[in-house]
Amino acid sequence: MAGAAAGAAILLTRKVAATAKVGKGHPLKHRVLDMTAGAMQPKYPLQAMSTYLNGFHMYADDMGRQVEASHFCIHLQHDLHQCVIFDRNAADARLIGIEYIISEQRFHDLPTEEKRLWHSHHYEVKSGILTAPGIPDVAERAYFEDLVTTYGKTFHTWQYDRDDFPYGIPQLMMGLTEDGQAREELIHERDRRLGISTPRKRSNRADIPMPNVMAGANLWESGYTVQTQLQELDFKR
Secondary structure (H helix, E strand, O other), X not given: OHHHHHHHHHHHHHXXXXXXXXXXXXXXXXXXXXXXXXXXXXXXXXXXXXXXXXXXXXXXXXXXXXXXXXXXXXXXXXXXXXXXXXXXXXXXXXXXEXXXXXXXXXXXXXXXXXXXXOEEOHHHHHOOOOEOOOOOHHHHHHHHHHHOOOEEEEEEOOOXXXXXXXXXXXXXXXXXXXXXXXXXXXXXXXXXXXXXXXXHHHHHOOOOOOOOOOOOOOHHHHOOOOOOOOOOOOOOO
16 A cells, blocks of 8 residues: 555656646746646546657658657557657657557558558558667567558648647648658657667568558559648538
8 A cells, every 4th residue: 555655656746747847938827727737637548548659750742741750549449549649758749640540451441532541550660660669679579560560540730840839730641661761860860869779670570571551551652642721611500
């Protein structure tokens, strides 16, 4: 009992400390309210997000625009993960998007139009670019043996590579699919900061079977793509 109480106290202290790091420049009243809510209110959806993945996305209509994405995910159903995405793993990180990850079978069953919004994870996993920082290699490998056959639908709500404010509408994102596409300077900087090695992870995953990518995914490889735009409509009463 004493150990559990001590553990709870440590978690509460960390929670308050993390809350205190953000909101710089806010009035004291707001900081106190934020810290109190952070310590007292349960956040069940956030607490259930058990997996932290780090990778890179590109805008569906521009391979040159690649951004780092820190995913925090829950395995909601046997064939469905849902993730919130931040620019980094820090208390004051910017919320930049969401991703849904589904099984190969569920992707197969999607309507043709819907498939245009999804990308495969085969290269992200096999190349070592997608990682689970802090997880031992053996456990990480076991996780990615399953993830290598999955598909993701991703929208970023904050174009943080251009603006320090969430301007505009959500943008459809895609994943890299072969060597020579990644902006290597971004990979190197990520690896240095997180203390990981993408080439070593690639080597460790060499014998994970490479799946056949299903037709309909990675639309941009066909030479055209889709992207979100605003459209004026008559308001329905």
